[in-house]
Amino acid sequence: MKEATTSKIAWGWLALAAVFLVYPLVFQSAFFRDIGVLLLLAAISASAWNIVGGYAGQVSVGHGMFFGVGAYVPLMVFTHLGWPPLLGVPIAIVVVLVLSVIVGMPTFRLQGHYFSMATLAVAELIRLLVGTWDFAGAAIGLSGPAIPRGWWDLTFTSELPYYYIFLGVLATLLLVTWQVQRSRFGYYMRAVKAGERAAKSLGVPVRRTKLFALMLSAAFTSIAGSLYAIKTGFVDPESGFGILVSVQMLIIAALGGAGTLIGPLIGAIILIPLQTATNTWFGGGGSGLTYILYGGIIVLLARFEPGGLVELWNTYAPRRWRSGSHAP
Amino acid sequence: MLLLQVIVGGLLLGAIYALFSSGLTLIWGMMNFINFAHGEFVMLGMYAALLAAIWLGGGPAVFGFASLLALFVLGVIIYISLIRHVMRGPMLAQILSTFGLALLLRYTAFWLFSANVVSMPETVLSGNLNIGGILVSVPQLIAGVIAAALTIAMHLLLTRTTIGSKLLAVAEDRNAAMLMGIRPDGMQALAWGLSAGSAGIAGALMAMSYPWSPSVGETFGLTAFVVVTFGGFGSVPGAMYAGLIIGLIQALSAYYLGPIYKDVVVYALFVALLWLRPQGLMGKA
Numbered sequence: 142m143k144e145a146t147t148s149k150i151a152w153g154w155l156a157l158a159a160v161f162l163v164y165p166l167v168f169q170s171a172f173f174r175d176i177g178v179l180l181l182l183a184a185i186s187a188s189a190w191n192i193v194g195g196y197a198g199q200v201s202v203g204h205g206m207f208f209g210v211g212a213y214v215p216l217m218v219f220t221h222l223g224w225p226p227l228l229g230v231p232i233a234i235v236v237v238l239v240l241s242v243i244v245g246m247p248t249f250r251l252q253g254h255y256f257s258m259a260t261l262a263v264a265e266l267i268r269l270l271v272g273t274w275d276f277a278g279a280a281i282g283l284s285g286p287a288i289p290r291g292w293w294d295l296t297f298t299s300e301l302p303y304y305y306i307f308l309g310v311l312a313t314l315l316l317v318t319w320q321v322q323r324s325r326f327g328y329y330m331r332a333v334k335a336g337e338r339a340a341k342s343l344g345v346p347v348r349r350t351k352l353f354a355l356m357l358s359a360a361f362t363s364i365a366g367s368l369y370a371i372k373t374g375f376v377d378p379e380s381g382f383g384i385l386v387s388v389q390m391l392i393i394a395a396l397g398g399a400g401t402l403i404g405p406l407i408g409a410i411i412l413i414p415l416q417t418a419t420n421t422w423f424g425g426g427g428s429g430l431t432y433i434l435y436g437g438i439i440v441l442l443a444r445f446e447p448g449g450l451v452e453l454w455n456t457y458a459p460r461r462w463r464s465g466s467h468a469p
Numbered sequence: 470m471l472l473l474q475v476i477v478g479g480l481l482l483g484a485i486y487a488l489f490s491s492g493l494t495l496i497w498g499m500m501n502f503i504n505f506a507h508g509e510f511v512m513l514g515m516y517a518a519l520l521a522a523i524w525l526g527g528g529p530a531v532f533g534f535a536s537l538l539a540l541f542v543l544g545v546i547i548y549i550s551l552i553r554h555v556m557r558g559p560m561l562a563q564i565l566s567t568f569g570l571a572l573l574l575r576y577t578a579f580w581l582f583s584a585n586v587v588s589m590p591e592t593v594l595s596g597n598l599n600i601g602g603i604l605v606s607v608p609q610l611i612a613g614v615i616a617a618a619l620t621i622a623m624h625l626l627l628t629r630t631t632i633g634s635k636l637l638a639v640a641e642d643r644n645a646a647m648l649m650g651i652r653p654d655g656m657q658a659l660a661w662g663l664s665a666g667s668a669g670i671a672g673a674l675m676a677m678s679y680p681w682s683p684s685v686g687e688t689f690g691l692t693a694f695v696v697v698t699f700g701g702f703g704s705v706p707g708a709m710y711a712g713l714i715i716g717l718i719q720a721l722s723a724y725y726l727g728p729i730y731k732d733v734v735v736y737a738l739f740v741a742l743l744w745l746r747p748q749g750l751m752g753k754a
Contacts (some may be wrong), residue, residue: 170691194657195561200560202505217489244738251743254503254564255698255743257503257564257568258698259695259739259743261505261694262691262694262695262739263740266736266737266740268732269729269732273729310674344560395561395565429579430576432572432575432576432579433572433576433580435569436569436570436573436576436577439565439568440551440566442565442569443551443555443563443566443569444554444555444556444562447555
């Protein structure tokens with residue numbers, strides 16, 4: 142019985158992978174391919190947030206700081222050193238690891254609220270500083286290579302290469318998360334989430350678990366930021382460190398189901414087309430309404446179903462389907 | 470002389486920080502719950518004051534009371550409809566509830582009032598007072614003094630009255646309080662009303678001297694976090710001292726480093742505090 146369930150889940154993932162692989166070949170217009178790329182990027186960031194916010198239960202409301210560093214550093218090494226932006230990716234990861242220690246070390250000694258408050262404050266602090274820092278382009282921001290000097294600049298006119306690069310990164314991230322959550326460290330994270338005191342009494346290294354989860358999450362969020370900057374070829378304080386960046390990761394993961402593998406993916410599949418639709422319908426004024434909508438969705442989720450759509454499915458779907466589609 | 474003027478201005482603004490932060494610390498101390506929408510309450514208090522000044526006329530007493538009342542009611546409604554259901558739920562639900570509320574309130578305000586910077590009508594209060602060569606603006610002085618008086622009143626309410634004892638009893642031990650015939654739900658609704666009301670009137674006081682837009686809520690919310698952490702978990706006197714100190718630090722950093730750095734310095738101080746003294750000035754960890 143158990144094996145049957147496992148193979149059903151595996152088939153489900155394979156089917157999903159197949160859909161993602163053929164999507165841009167079926168929908169060839171730039172509009173649909175663009176949505177696909179946006180969706181993959183949102184799924185990558187939300188899945189990265191999910192490691193610390195979902196599995197370890199430490200709710201970051203300022204993950205934009207890691208995304209922003211990931212976006213800025215590649216364009217910085219290009220602007221000031223002339224390097225291909227790709228070389229900035231590992232440097233950005235080092236920076237966000239240091240940043241996670243600065244935010245995580247003091248707050249993980251305390252109750253969970255302090256971590257959330259600190260993420261919000263540090264994200265805002267960095268946004269303000271970057272907005273006045275000339276080396277980072279201040280309020281105007283930075284641009285990437287306009288004309289590619291070679292394939293290594295990753296500047297393509299078509300959406301297609303980006304789509305498959307993003308898909309590869311998402312697959313890697315989900316594989317890593319899957320491996321992590323079934324390792325000893327994964328059990329530690331769930332124990333910490335379920336109750337720190339109980340976890341500690343069972344010998345779980347609580348602080349180290351939280352810090353490692355944050356570092357892993359930050360590293361992948363930084364990669365998401367780098368992908369964004371390389372693809373867009375431009376970043377400014379708002380698109381790198383703005384509050385919407387942090388909010389989007391959180392809402393997508395929570396809508397789908399925080400702490401599940403499939404959750405962030407489901408959240409992105411629902412929210413990104415919805416966001417594109419509201420922006421198209423309401424024109425330039427749409428972004429304000431998008432925020433109101435996001436705020437409303439977050440409040441409703443918190444009030445009625447903090448487990449997100451995955452939890453809702455597990456509660457209400459017919460039993461026959463439920464076990465088969467239970468997120469691993 | 471200019472420096473002294475900067476210091477006085479910082480302390481007067483700090484008194485208002487103390488007032489709305491004591492509202493945040495009340496909820497935090499009583500329910501171990503952090504309200505991410507507290508800054509938005511202050512922002513709504515500013516708009517409530519503006520609308521009351523336009524529609525009802527009258528002076529600071531009228532629009533101050535209107536803001537207090539409007540936000541008190543909003544606080545109670547938010548407690549009953551939202552907070553009561555999430556406060557003992559998972560951490561994710563607790564944080565998402567008020568974080569989502571903050572977004573909802575902030576961007577609804579953008580939608581209703583537009584992103585334009587507004588200020589109170591000219592007629593409200595104006596002028597400067599010359600005290601021994603230091604120029605102090607009259608609205609700032611009045612606002613600072615009223616804010617300090619209200620913060621002290623909040624402290625006295627909690628420590629010297631029956632209602633205060635009941636509130637603290639619920640904070641101490643919900644079940645024991647229930648056995649003593651106190652209804653925790655009513656007390657917690659009252660605490661949310663007081664907390665939001667303090668933010669509302671603080672907003673009205675600030676509106677008298679500072680122009681604002683819907684985005685100020687985020688800054689005030691973060692400022693309140695810093696003040697409350699600095700002052701110590703759940704301590705109103707701590708919030709009072711810390712509010713004055715943060716107001717002073719902000720004024721001095723704006724004076725010496727430039728206005729854009731006033732918030733940067735405060736947020737950096739927050740991170741430093743978490744490293745060095747997370748229990749705050751008067752807290753017990």
